[in-house]
Amino acid sequence: MTKMKGAQILVECLKREGTDVVFGYPGGANLPIYDALYDSGLKHVLVRHEQGAAHMADGYARATGKVGVCLATSGPGATNLVTGIATAFMDSIPMVVITGQVRSYLIGNDAFQEADVCGITRPITKHNFLVKNVNDLARTIREAFLIAGTGKPGPVLVDIPVDISQAEIEFVWPEKIEIRGYKPQRFVEGHRGQIDKAAKMLVEAKKPVIYIGGGAVLSEAAAEIRELVDLVGAPVTTTCMALGIYPEDKPYSLRMLGMHGAAYTNYAVQYCDLLFNIGARFDDRVTGKVETFSPKSKKIHIDIDPASIGKSVAVDVPIVGDVKKVVRELIKEIKALNAKPDYKDWWVQIEEWKKKHPLNYVPSRKGAKIKPQHVLEVLSELTGGDCLMTTDVGQHQMWACQFYRWTQPRTYITSGGLGTMGYGLPAAIGAQMGKPKELVICLSGDGSFVMNIQELATAVDQKLPIKTIILNNANLGMVRQWQDMFYNKRFSYSGIRPPDFAKVAEGFGAKGITITKPEDLKPILEKILKDEFCWVVDCICDEDEKVFPIIPPGKAIDEMIMDMA
Amino acid sequence: MAKHIISVLVENKFGVLARVASLIAGRAFNIDSLAVGETEDPTASRMTIVFDGDEKTIEQIKKQLNRLIDVISTQDLTKEEHLDRELIMVKISVSPKTRPEVVEIAETLKAEVADVGVKTLTLLLVGDQAKIKTLLELVKPYGVKEIVRTGRIALTRDIAGGV
Numbered sequence: 113m114t115k116m117k118g119a120q121i122l123v124e125c126l127k128r129e130g131t132d133v134v135f136g137y138p139g140g141a142n143l144p145i146y147d148a149l150y151d152s153g154l155k156h157v158l159v160r161h162e163q164g165a166a167h168m169a170d171g172y173a174r175a176t177g178k179v180g181v182c183l184a185t186s187g188p189g190a191t192n193l194v195t196g197i198a199t200a201f202m203d204s205i206p207m208v209v210i211t212g213q214v215r216s217y218l219i220g221n222d223a224f225q226e227a228d229v230c231g232i233t234r235p236i237t238k239h240n241f242l243v244k245n246v247n248d249l250a251r252t253i254r255e256a257f258l259i260a261g262t263g264k265p266g267p268v269l270v271d272i273p274v275d276i277s278q279a280e281i282e283f284v285w286p287e288k289i290e291i292r293g294y295k296p297q298r299f300v301e302g303h304r305g306q307i308d309k310a311a312k313m314l315v316e317a318k319k320p321v322i323y324i325g326g327g328a329v330l331s332e333a334a335a336e337i338r339e340l341v342d343l344v345g346a347p348v349t350t351t352c353m354a355l356g357i358y359p360e361d362k363p364y365s366l367r368m369l370g371m372h373g374a375a376y377t378n379y380a381v382q383y384c385d386l387l388f389n390i391g392a393r394f395d396d397r398v399t400g401k402v403e404t405f406s407p408k409s410k411k412i413h414i415d416i417d418p419a420s421i422g423k424s425v426a427v428d429v430p431i432v433g434d435v436k437k438v439v440r441e442l443i444k445e446i447k448a449l450n451a452k453p454d455y456k457d458w459w460v461q462i463e464e465w466k467k468k469h470p471l472n473y474v475p476s477r478k479g480a481k482i483k484p485q486h487v488l489e490v491l492s493e494l495t496g497g498d499c500l501m502t503t504d505v506g507q508h509q510m511w512a513c514q515f516y517r518w519t520q521p522r523t524y525i526t527s528g529g530l531g532t533m534g535y536g537l538p539a540a541i542g543a544q545m546g547k548p549k550e551l552v553i554c555l556s557g558d559g560s561f562v563m564n565i566q567e568l569a570t571a572v573d574q575k576l577p578i579k580t581i582i583l584n585n586a587n588l589g590m591v592r593q594w595q596d597m598f599y600n601k602r603f604s605y606s607g608i609r610p611p612d613f614a615k616v617a618e619g620f621g622a623k624g625i626t627i628t629k630p631e632d633l634k635p636i637l638e639k640i641l642k643d644e645f646c647w648v649v650d651c652i653c654d655e656d657e658k659v660f661p662i663i664p665p666g667k668a669i670d671e672m673i674m675d676m677a
Numbered sequence: 678m679a680k681h682i683i684s685v686l687v688e689n690k691f692g693v694l695a696r697v698a699s700l701i702a703g704r705a706f707n708i709d710s711l712a713v714g715e716t717e718d719p720t721a722s723r724m725t726i727v728f729d730g731d732e733k734t735i736e737q738i739k740k741q742l743n744r745l746i747d748v749i750s751t752q753d754l755t756k757e758e759h760l761d762r763e764l765i766m767v768k769i770s771v772s773p774k775t776r777p778e779v780v781e782i783a784e785t786l787k788a789e790v791a792d793v794g795v796k797t798l799t800l801l802l803v804g805d806q807a808k809i810k811t812l813l814e815l816v817k818p819y820g821v822k823e824i825v826r827t828g829r830i831a832l833t834r835d836i837a838g839g840v
Contacts, residue, residue, distance in 0.1 A: 419740035
């Protein structure tokens with residue numbers, strides 16, 4: 113048997129685990145790995161900042177459902193990944209992160225470019241490894257993929273010292289991997305008795321709401337969710353992590369709930385008699401003041417992670433299991449019950465709320481600036497929901513939830529849990545690498561886009577036809593909105609002078625254009641979305657526009673503010 | 678709020694203690710004590726952690742601990758018949774006059790006089806929490822200079838003659 117270097121073993125393991133692209137940046141401590149990549153045939157995307165690499169691996173994972181892989185050097189390379197790892201961790205995104213580390217004998221010596229990366233990333237990874245012996249390397253990589261991609265998914269980091277990458281051994285592929293403290297398959301099926309109980313409660317409820325989160329997307333359960341909702345005819349709402357898992361253009365959809373959800377949706381959640389949580393986690397952006405949340409409802413919660421059940425909201429029927437499998441069983445049981453649920457009065461009530469509090473905005477007057485919501489409506493019309501949209505964080509992110517019609521899962525790619533500004537562009541690059549034939553739009557704000565603007569160079573390098581659309585209000589809009597509403601209009605450092613984005617785009621080798629007139633939006637966007645080049649479209653928007661409704665911080669979800677009047 | 682003794686079986690690897698400690702700190706759980714050592718299986722260690730908290734918090738602590746890959750199993754011993762002990766060493770100021778009194782306290786409680794200095798006596802006691810509390814109260818008037826405790830360790834009981 114021929115001997116292989118640790119770095120070659122790593123690359124071989126990545127290939128065998130099904131990796132088709134690695135996002136990374138070279139440096140001293142990962143040079144042996146880069147040397148092994150050079151003629152390995154494994155595709156590598158050179159980023160411009162390691163944070164970009166982490167977000168790209170994350171965007172790739174969200175778009176494809178596969179494990180994303182990124183690579184950085186020791187010290188600053190690794191610490192630059194931290195925000196990206198935390199972003200993936202909060203949204204349970206499967207990712208394997210490889211970092212170079214200083215030589216084993218230098219660890220703990222404050223060596224050049226040394227950082228305790230396992231220590232730093234411990235609370236933001238599902239697990240991490242420092243490889244101390246090259247004989248452990250192959251098994252460690254296999255374990256990393258297993259842990260990242262199963263159970264409640266998440267990022268796993270493998271820290272590899274230079275001498276381990278350089279050491280030579282005979283390569284043995286570990287066929288069987290077993291970790292005695294990790295048995296995710298134990299929880300997959302869901303408890304039969306609990307499933308039967310849930311089925312009975314759902315058909316017997318008078319005022320149910322089905323509330324779906326990112327777990328359903330991770331479990332690839334769109335077909336099952338759709339069948340369940342259509343079977344019983346219950347109102348269904350999603351968090352921003354699950355937009356499109358049930359088509360929003362269907363009558364059963366109540367669209368998104370929570371802090372910026374539609375008013376009628378939050379009323380339905382607050383006054384229902386059964387709240388059926390499928391793969392969501394009763395996040396504080398959904399519950400508002402938790403003591404007053406949906407007080408009269410019985411609660412059912414399906415989640416793969418036992419720790420996510422009963423964490424913030426007490427649950428009557430907990431079901432630990434994989435959403436896809438549990439919902440499939442649930443459907444069978446409901447069919448077997450052969451009962452006709454009767455939600456008629458409930459729908460009458462919901463329609464009344466809908467009529468009274470529709471989700472809308474006041475269109476621009478003639479000659480006035482572009483309304484940001486209008487941009488989303490135009491995009492929705494032009495794409496018909498057929499595109500992958502990544503976002504940054506702030507007002508634009510919420511308007512995208514509200515004014516674009518989401519009809520397919522894995523099409524809205526956003527940092528929901530951590531709320532990471534600067535996520536959008538690198539995530540778009542990752543998504544486009546994973547789905548080369550799809551239209552990928554990065555929706556951004558003038559604040560967020562600057563945070564990882566350097567990745568335009570990566571997008572141009574890779575000839576990716578990504579369309580970045582900036583809702584530019586020359587402000588940190590969401591901060592400004594909160595200052596306006598909750599801080600006596602004291603606009604402390606929320607005004608931000610944006611660069612000329614069209615010119616910046618050209619500097620990076622992309623194409624750029626500025627749109628100022630509402631009537632120009634549709635014709636220009638229509639042309640650009642069909643173009644095969646990387647574009648930055650700067651839409652100059654009304655700076656006083658706010659995201660409504662809003663549940664003020666610390667308030668109950670039926671205490672929404674609907675508008676400024 | 679009641680004390681809960683959680684017994685955690687973990688992989689005997691470097692960094693595991695840091696993982697458990699970091700989880701406890703990061704989720705703002707309060708712990709009274711943590712004791713760790715090798716078990717009958719050299720690849721596993723047992724941690725005995727004493728928490729202060731209500732049922733919901735303890736349930737959440739157990740679930741979060743189980744989420745760690747290096748945690749093999751957890752058990753709330755407070756829910757079962759169990760045996761728990763702690764070792765304590767107390768250094769007490771003594772004068773020629775009070776020395777015999779402190780020695781007498783030690784004898785009464787079956788504590789060991791572990792070290793004898795010119796102006797101090799160090800007592801060592803293995804016992805349950807009630808016994809340790811008694812010792813501390815009895816020696817307090819003499820002047821306690823230093824205390825060190827191991828934290829509790831615990832095991833489930835197998836009742837003799839049981840099923």
